[in-house]
Amino acid sequence: MSTISEITNELERIDTHFSRIILDKNWSVTDLTVSWPNYVSGIRDKRGYREYFDFLINAKQQSYRLVDGGVVQLFYEFENRDTLIRSRCCYSPQYSTELIVPDSELDISPSDDEDRITTFFRIDFDRAVSTHSKSHFQFGGLNELRIPLDSAVHPYLFMDLIAQALFPNDYTEISRKAHYAPSVDNCLRVQIATAIDARHRIKCICS
Numbered sequence: 001m002s003t004i005s006e007i008t009n010e011l012e013r014i015d016t017h018f019s020r021i022i023l024d025k026n027w028s029v030t031d032l033t034v035s036w037p038n039y040v041s042g043i044r045d046k047r048g049y050r051e052y053f054d055f056l057i058n059a060k061q062q063s064y065r066l067v068d069g070g071v072v073q074l075f076y077e078f079e080n081r082d083t084l085i086r087s088r089c090c091y092s093p094q095y096s097t098e099l100i101v102p103d104s105e106l107d108i109s110p111s112d113d114e115d116r117i118t119t120f121f122r123i124d125f126d127r128a129v130s131t132h133s134k135s136h137f138q139f140g141g142l143n144e145l146r147i148p149l150d151s152a153v154h155p156y157l158f159m160d161l162i163a164q165a166l167f168p169n170d171y172t173e174i175s176r177k178a179h180y181a182p183s184v185d186n187c188l189r190v191q192i193a194t195a196i197d198a199r200h201r202i203k204c205i206c207s
Helices: 004-017 049-058 110-116 157-164 168-176 186-206
Strands: 022-025 033-035 064-066 071-080 083-092 121-126 135-139
Touching: 004 022, 004 033, 004 071, 004 157, 049 071, 049 083, 064 157, 071 157, 083 157, 157 168
Parallel strands: none
Antiparallel strands: 022 064, 033 071, 064 071, 071 083, 083 121, 121 135
8 A cells, every 4th residue: 555645645636637526625644644634533423414414514524525515535544654554535425305206106204315315435444454354345334234345445546436437527528638647456446346336236136
């Protein structure tokens, strides 16, 4: 995995290359941590998604706010400037109070709906973990379903994946730039794409 200097360089490249989809940037660097000011951990516990998301916005618990209203969190903690201990890359979409299906077909109130149909996804890495994969892809707080990955993910790759999936028109313009050169680990990209597909299949089976 990269050094803290390399992670910082990638964030600077994100600022430049993905500026057209970034509404606000808020990342910060200390001696051994890449995070954001006033970082708070464990804020998802026992919160509905709307309350969770509002907290992210009001407390600025974000590395980036995107033009779609979504929040990107990029957290990296190092033992020394060359050794990564843990990381968390997370995208939280802005919640919607609109139902996906007509009210007559689904007996869910709007307050229930915003928790049921909206969640974040994240890629975690923890060097000290022994009970599950050290690096994994996860949707929301569903700890029973962690999809293993081979390594921690670089911030530039994470933003590249978000841009390609959620902002296809902007991504086309971004990738046309002469200086655009994504630091993409193709094997890891395939793993993440497979994880997303697996989650989609599980959702379809459970529907």
